[in-house]
Structures are given as structure tokens and as C-alpha cells.
Amino acid sequence: MNTGELVELGQQLRVDSVRAAAAAGSGHPTSSMSAADLMAVLLAHHLRYDFARPAHPGNDRFVLSKGHASPLLYAAYKAAGAIDDEELLTFRKLGSRLEGHPTPQRLPWVETATGSLGQGLPVGVGIALAGKRLDRTGYRVWVLCGDSELAEGSVWEAAEAAGFENLDNLVAIVDVNRLGQRGPTRHGHDLDAYARRFQAFGWHTVEVDGHDVDAVDRAYGEALSTRGQPTAILARTLKGKGVGGVEDREGLHGKPLPDADEAIAELGGPRDLRVRVHEPPAARVLHAVESRSAELPRWDKGEKAATRDAYGKALAALGTARDDVVALDGEVGDSTRAEFFAKEHPDRYVECYIAEQQMVATAVGIAARGWVPYASTFAAFLTRAYDFVRMAAVSGSGINLVGSHAGVAIGQDGPSQMGLEDLAMMRAVHGSTVLYPCDANQTARLVAAMADLDGIRYLRTSRGGSEVIYGPDEEFPIGGSKVLRSSAQDRMTLVAAGVTVPEALAAADALGREGIPVRVIDLYSVKPVDRATLRQAAEETGCLLTVEDHREEGGLGDAVLDAFGDGRPVPRLVRLAVRTMPGSASPEEQLRAAGIDAESITAAGRLLAEEAVVA
């Protein structure tokens, strides 16, 4: 396209943004209008993308980090012929694919859900990293960012990672329209302020008038010819550009234009330009679609092993069987044991340093490219990335997260290092799977099973060693459980998982010696839970005593309730969980202090048995 056509295309994108928001009665047209010229030039001249084949491995990848500017995205889809005008005007309506913030669940051209600011660039870094290190094809990743969102630390985690990894296939386009939701940003139109920051993190930068289509065109060209560094294009723009009544004005964020018809007239009326987007180059998928079954590590019953060790060994074995498995870690691979994978498969290991948000974003990015990521750090530190996990679920992303050093059982390091909220956090994520194994063989099986599940899969591992209680050929279906002690006389059921399983077994033995037979269930699948087994135990024993190395809210105890959510009678439910703030102490002292060791369980069981007699 020539200059005049590009200008016209930009105006069309503005008009269609205004029209979409007007039809919806809500949305962010002014945030779309500032970036319309940036989008027009990208679409017409630089993006290589086959809208008919969004899975094409050679396609460039575009991420709308400022997800609220969705009208612009959908206007661009229309200009590219991917959607028609009728669909454009379904924006934000019930059942429409064109949501307020775009998601890949509904639109095949969207790489990742955005709308929580500061996430598009981190995921874009993940995709670019996949391009460089895993796919090894030449696609480029274009991320359109807002200026407000550069206040998010996650953006600088991403900038640091991209600079360090020399991602010259990544271009961040920053729409510096100087206005956030509430008012001016910290740096207004000071492009240099942003450029200094990106440069410090090793990026090439270009400053440009974001409404000068020729200058924007040259800036993209400069980005494409830059080697060894990612490029940030800092574009000076005006929010609401093109309509005098709203241009560069405060107080108009997230609102349709006051008079859409007048605005459309001022923008020169509707147009119907079509863009022939460049075809992607030929490319192929590197990892095999078929994979062998993994030769998982095996432990003998009675051996002592930590589940974190089993995680590392099983993942390394899985990586041998499947060439689509990738491991990521937040600079604690010697603790999580991700290092076992790193040693065997260095090409498929991503060291994320201490940057948990970027680690999860990288996992989401490489999962979007068809890889199967396992990302690990301490369970406690996954809380750092909760917004990213939540948004990954909105994306429908399939990622594996592994949190080690769960619970008070870690001992001396104290509460800052103890994952005590992770089960609650992960259970509340839509469509998640939450697993908490108690021995090495169980861990290995679950690590392998996770790979083929949908959505967010979380595995919780423990620091200390424990006795292997299952044989290496035992199977552990997702949504299942194991009944470890059972008799027709059982007077209650102990429900445990992870480190509390051996404690519950010891308690069951002690109670049995006192003439109180109790059932023990290993509820390794915390979500989904094994409803049938829990219900049967409830009916047969009348009382469930849950024991968990986690806060009492949202963890194992609450999970048990899922089995009784359909209105059927609920048994007596008593929960043992961590109710105090631990300090430093040995693992054994911690379990005792929290009231979740064998003796505490025994005492609680004894009390419940007495009460039942009284009742």
C-alpha cells in the first residue's frame, strides 16, 4: 500500500472501532484509535500470517497486550477478511466470539488471553523464545503494548528475559498515548524515558510518531533488520486520534464515543478496504506428534525418597520419551530437581531465573506453540504468578506447574518458604487439576499423566524423603484415590495427601491398637476428587477427618466437600490443617506444632470416637 492507502486503512480501523463500541454500548474505542495507524502498517506491510491456517508453523504471531483495545483487533480482522462486518457488530454481546478482551478459547488468531495488563509482552517473550530455541523457525512475534502497562514489573521481567536471550524475533510496539484509565501516565509523551529503560535491558529502540505511517513503516523495517536484540518501537500517539471531541482528552477511557455518527463522519465515513496480508514462509513443526511411553523411574516399597526427587527423575524420563516436553524453572532447579531434566535435555530446558511471572508466561507462550511445558519453583513462590495462572486458564492454556517445598514440613526455613496457600489458589482456577502425591512411584506416574490433561495442572511436591508405599506398577488415575486401610468396622475415615499420608497411616495403626479401627484414604487427586470413594467412606464410617499440610481454607478439607455438593447427606467432617504462623523448627517439630502429625491425628481420632459413642 502507498502512504495514502495506509492512512485510509488507519481511518477505517478507527471507524470500525467506533462502530463496534457503539453497537456494544461499551468498550475502548479511544484506546483503539491511538494505535490504528500502527496496526494498519503492520497488517498491510509486515505481518506474515495466513488467517485461514492459524496453526501454520511459519505464521508470525501477534499479541494485543493492551487487550482492551479489542475493537482495533477485530477491525483489523475484518480488514484482513477473517471476519465480516456483521460479526464485527456482535462485539461484546452474549455468544459473540468478539469478547471485551480477546481470548484464544473463542478466536483462533488470538495467541493468548489479555486484559490483565502487563501479560502480553511476557507471553510474547515465551513465544519468541519458542521460536528461537525450540521451533527454530523464522516467525516474528509482534506485541502491541500500552504505555500504562509499562508500570507493571512483569513487563521488565519480560524485557530482562528477552534482552538476555537475544530475541531479535520479538518486536514490542508501545502505543504511547500518554493517558491511562484514570489520567496521565507517569511519563506522558516522554518517549526517551521508555527508550532508556528498554535500552538498559539490552533492547534496540526506535522512537517514532505513531500517526506518521511512513515513519512507522520504517520503524518496523528497522526492527526487522536488527540482529541479536529485541526491538521496542516507542510510538507517540494520541488517544482518540482523529476525533476532535475526544482526542488526547482525559476521562474518556473505556467508553463509546459520545456521538458515534458524528465521529464516523469526522473520520471520513465507513470504508471497506481489504488487506492482502503476507503469506507466512514454509516451516515445519520440530517436535514429533507421536511419542513413546516413558520408561519411568521405579522405586521399591520401603525405600526412602522425596517426591521432589521423583519429580525430577520422572520428568527427565518423560523428556526422553517425548520430544515435546520442555522444563522451566525459577532458578531453584537444584531444589525442585528440575536440574535432573536440565542435565539430560539441556536444549529443552529454560532457566527463568528468579522471575516466576515470566516463567509462567513463558510456559503459556511455548504451550501456545504446541510444546508441553513443566514449570517449577517452590509452591510458595507460585503465588507470585497467580494472575498469570488465572489468565492462562482464561486462555485455555495447557501448562504443568510444579510447586516444591510444600507446607510446614520443610522445617527450618520458615513461613516465607512454605507453600501453605497453593492448594486453595490452584483449586480455584477454572478447569484446573490439582495433584499431591505422597510417594515416589505415585509422583512419577502423575508427572507422566499430567502431560496429556487439559488446562492448568498443578503438582505439589515435598522437600523431605518419605517411605515408598506403592509399588512401581500401581496406577493412579486422575480423579482417583487409594484406600490404604479399610475394614467393615471402621469408625471414621482419615483423608490425607502428601506428607500427611504416612502420619495418617501411623495414626490409624495407633488407633487400631486402641480398638478404634479407622479407614485411611490417600486423596492424591485433590481436584477432581474421588467422589465415589469419599461417599462410600462417609456412608460406611460416618465421619471424615481430613489432615493437610496447608491452611484450613481452600485445601484438602474443602475439596472433600465437592463429593457432597449435590445435596446428599454430608458426614461429620473434621479438618486438621495449619492454623498458626510457623517459625523455624525441624520438620517433625513443625508437623507437631501444626497439629497434623501422627500423634495429633491419633488424639483427634480418639476424641471423635468418644464423641460418636456419646452421640
Added chain:
Amino acid sequence: MNTGELVELGQQLRVDSVRAAAAAGSGHPTSSMSAADLMAVLLAHHLRYDFARPAHPGNDRFVLSKGHASPLLYAAYKAAGAIDDEELLTFRKLGSRLEGHPTPQRLPWVETATGSLGQGLPVGVGIALAGKRLDRTGYRVWVLCGDSELAEGSVWEAAEAAGFENLDNLVAIVDVNRLGQRGPTRHGHDLDAYARRFQAFGWHTVEVDGHDVDAVDRAYGEALSTRGQPTAILARTLKGKGVGGVEDREGLHGKPLPDADEAIAELGGPRDLRVRVHEPPAARVLHAVESRSAELPRWDKGEKAATRDAYGKALAALGTARDDVVALDGEVGDSTRAEFFAKEHPDRYVECYIAEQQMVATAVGIAARGWVPYASTFAAFLTRAYDFVRMAAVSGSGINLVGSHAGVAIGQDGPSQMGLEDLAMMRAVHGSTVLYPCDANQTARLVAAMADLDGIRYLRTSRGGSEVIYGPDEEFPIGGSKVLRSSAQDRMTLVAAGVTVPEALAAADALGREGIPVRVIDLYSVKPVDRATLRQAAEETGCLLTVEDHREEGGLGDAVLDAFGDGRPVPRLVRLAVRTMPGSASPEEQLRAAGIDAESITAAGRLLAEEAVVA
């Protein structure tokens, strides 16, 4: 002290770090040894602190952001005479104040709990901001950071905030020992790499040999004489400095030295130097300790108002009555309505821009200085700061967090903007209070009540308006609930909160018309829950049907279980919650699609009543 004495003091801190870790059998002596000279010079020459009066308003504030280097901190306490050698050797033992990672819960000289990396500098920024803008006294804030933790985006959120706020009372001392836990950091000993980054964010920087005590002394002096900018001192150090067998070596993170006696000998043996730390200058506390009771806004029953509006108005009124109340917001004050406070009390309003981690860290920092912060953003975006909230609980910090735009009820903006995991996340935090009001008068009362609670207090507000159902003089005790419909014939109880309260009331009316009388409880205090009322309802009606605009895990439904956790019989418990991934739609359509509107509740109630008849 002269050069020789400073060198000796540094060696003493090393020896004591080695001794403490040896006595504990765990800990991080090598991470302590790298920073020993930095600490020695600070303690002896620059820190102004009265260990006998940690609450002295003129005290400088020291934050050990690399919290795992706690042996160094405790060795410094010993050198300052705050603890004795006997206590030093209780490090990491059960009951000791000297935890693996320091917390203010146990030690009066600790400003904030650390151990989750990348949090000390953000909280330090909050304290420095309090010094500049609220306390307006001349204390300085010194933060000792590790180099590994500079990979955390939160560090750059903090750097951005500090640069923008011109915090020249803040000094970040970065112990660049080049080694993280697992191995080398990204930038090794490249001090320039770090300096460029800090400079880009508006900081003054000084590069120094961290083992040259005179150079370190001059660097601190340069920091103190720098005006208008925070200073970062980038100190080149060696991990394990002073002991040949461990100095600058990989694989020794977080381990006691292999041979403590030999190491101590190599360091020149134990010493018993005492430091006379400089006295703080005279200073006074600015905010009044006593405060008037707030003239809260009032609404008439039947008026329509959004709880977010009530939040903003009530907070503004509270700010008039109490001069210790401070509001913070993540650049969405026009949405959360924190702007109402900002307009009336601009001196006590902190605009945090889109940086939720720093917002919470600032709240923790100013709370540490005696202020009462209320920090607001969309409920969904508080997930971004979960690690900070968790660590605030470890600190025992008293902060108020307010999440607006809760649930699917926001409508068209879609799932990225919907707080659907916030109740689960906040309930799992130790010692938290979780409140979810349904009308304006209730909101106002709860906003005022929050100020005087301990720990993390969370208030969930809604976007849309709803009818005021309570009079302005109604009281809402924390841990209470309101029974809104009740009769002796009730056949079940609807438990609702927030936006589901009016839906539950409408459902109760509809069911009543069908001859199914039901009770309705407004469970505005989600944690703690009103056990007595829930138990009574269970006994009298036999069935609880919970309805929440939240994921089914960890929210209102699970909270109800708390009332029955002591082993007493549980009623039938059925939960209605958000079980799908919403798209864009109107608020009414969203409630319907999620199955939590009046009609869905009515249908569920009808079904349960039939089942009860059958049963």
C-alpha cells in the same frame, strides 16, 4: 571506627554468621559473608538507630531484602548489643526469635518479613514514601538486596516508583556476589549492567568494591548527599568471602560451611567487637493517635447504589475522621472509587499506577510506620500481588485491601476483569478477614470497621448498583451475618453475599409463592463466618444452599463448612457458583449463564425441596 576496625567488624560478622549456621545445621552463611563488609560499615558509621526504642520515629529503617542472609542480620544485632551470643546460637531452632528468614512478628527491629525475594525493596520504597510524604521526618531507608533477586519484576516496579517519587531517603545496597542458588546470575559481576537499569529508572548509582570498607564508606556518604533521587550502591562481592574453600564457589548456597572450626580460624577466630550505633535524631509522629468516629455516608432503603461507590464515599469520610488513614490505588481510582478519597485528602492518597505488587508493598511499608492503608484495584488484579499479601501476613502487617468489579456481574468486560478467585485467595491467608457487602450502608459500616482489625482485611465490592436493603444505622459486626427471611416452616436456607443477596431474596419470594418457605442469610462476613447462625439454620431447615459470584472452590460455599468443622452434624450442603468460563454479556445474562440468578436459585430450591420430600 577506623579502617582496621571496620575490617575486623566485617570479619566478626562473618565468624558469627558461620557460627550461627553451624549451630543450626542449616542456613545461608556464604550469602551472609559476601555482604559482611557492607553491613559492618553501615552499622558502624551510617545507620541511625536506637535498638532500645525500635518504634522511635526518627530511627532509620533497615530492610534485609535478601532475607536468607539472616545470619548476617543477627550477627549485626549482636555487634550492636541487641542480642547476646547465647541467643545468636539459637538460630533456626524451635521457639527462637532468630528464624531462617527474619520476621517483625518475632523481632522488633525487623520492618517487614522477607524470604520471598524481590519484596524487600518494594516495601522499603513504601517506608521511604511514608517518610517523605506522610511522616515527613528525615529517616533513611537502607535496603540490602541480593543480585539474583533483581530478576524479579517487582524490583523494577519498586525502582520505577522510587525514581518517580524522588525518594532520596532510600538507598538500595546490592550485594553483587554473582552467584544465585543454582549457579551464576544473568549478569555475574557486571556492575554496569545493574547500574544502567537503575539509572534508566531515575536512580543515582555508585559502583564499588564491596570488600573495600573505605570505598563502601564513601559510597554510603555519596548516597546520603544525593538529592532528588534514590541511590543504588552496586557492590562487587564474593559469596563466602574470607574462607578459601567456599569463596566464590558454586553449589554451596544455603548450606553451613563444611568445616566451621577451620573456617572460623581462617577468618581470624571469634571477636567481640561492639558497635555504638548512631542515635536517631529527634522526630515526632504526625498522625493523631486518637481519632473521631466517622460521619459515614447514609443511604435510604430502596435507593440504588453500587458498593464500590459506597466504598469511596465511606473511605473519604473515614479519612476526615482519622488522620492516619491513607488510600492507595492501582490507577483505577475512577473505577474503585478511591478517587473520592483522593479528592478530599490528596496528601494522603498514593497513586500506584498499574503496579499491584508495589501497591501492596507500599501499603505494608506505610502500615509499618503506623498508618492505616486502604489499597484498591479490581479484585481480579489483586491476584497479581498474592505473594505480597501472603508475606504481609507473615509480617503480621495490618493492611486493608479492596477488590472491586467482583464476579461475573461486571458484565461485558469478560473474564480477564472478573474477580472469581479472590475469596479463595484471601480466605487462605493466615489471620485474614474477608468481607463481601451487598448494599451501600453495609459497605460503609464495614469500611470503617476494617480500620481497627488485625492482619489482612479484604473487602470485595461490586461494579453495578443494587437496592439498599439495610437502614443506615444497622450494625454489621465482623463475624456476623443477617437473617433476611425466616420462619418456623423454612425448608432450606439460602446463603448469599454481595450481588447474590438480592437474587436470593427474589428466589425466596418466588419459592414462598410456590409454598416452599426458605430462610435467607446474608453472609457478609465470609471469614470469620457466623457459626451460630449457620448452625441454627442447619438444624432448623436441614439444608443450606449457598450462592456465590465466585468459583466454587474456596469461596462462600467452602466458608460455610467452617461452621461445622468441630465434628457436629453437617446439613445437606449445595453450592451454586461460577462453573464455566464466561465470555462477554450483560450483567443479567452473566448471572443467568452462571446459574446464580434468582431464577436459577429458585429452580435449585424447588429441586431440593422435592428431593427432601422423596428422601
